[in-house]
């Protein structure tokens with residue numbers, strides 16, 4: 001039985017080769033992705049709009065229809081090559097969280113070495129995604145772990161990526177997804193200062209009314225997912241009941257980002273499994 005809330009799905013790349021088998025957990029195969037999209041369509045899901053999502057988060061509006069949000073991190077060519085067409089065929093759109101310093105670069109970046117047989121999108125391709133209804137939002141400039149930066153560098157990560165996308169596309173950028181899911185209280189403060197309205201974490205669970213606006217939950221979809229595990233994640237927001245228990249406990253403990261920072265200083269791996 002489905003629980004209320006909106007599943008915000010977190011993808012990275014889509015592979016048409018067997019490379020997804022060796023690319024850690026950041027790729028899904030083209031076949032698996034297609035089946036996942038078809039399943040959502042068959043079950044009556046549609047993409048939540050930006051306005052609808054904000055009413056849920058900021059005003060606590062309850063959504064009764066089956067809604068989903070596709071998000072893709074980093075900015076891989078496979079989203080243009082496969083993702084856009086498959087999603088459009090079934091009436092879905094998506095949000096791309098882009099790390100802007102990599103746009104148009106050949107595929108040789110150490111930071112993305114875990115994605116095989118792909119490259120970074122170009123601005124021309126990103127413009128096509130945008131014209132097809134995709135929302136292009138920020139994933140930082142250099143894809144840095146944001147808990148390891150001095151204040152000046154942190155501000156640059158959140159502001160430069162925003163202004164570069166806005167200049168290239170002429171759209172509003174006011175949403176941010178943390179590289180590696182890593183954030184601190186200081187990061188949340190700088191997002192607010194830079195004018196962001198929403199921030200996306202990789203904490204498990206579905207997005208519920210009045211969700212924490214600067215660290216919204218997302219559900220990671222990866223190459224280990226079967227159709228069964230995918231359906232469990234979409235309908236419950238968690239991989240398993242055990243994951244749900246741990247995540248909900250962590251959510252309570254993490255209610256204050258200051259407390260979260262203190263805990264992660266003492267036990268850096270406390271959040272692992274939810275990042």
Ligand SMILES: [Zn+2]
Pocket residue numbers: 073074139143179180
């Ligand atoms: Zn990333």
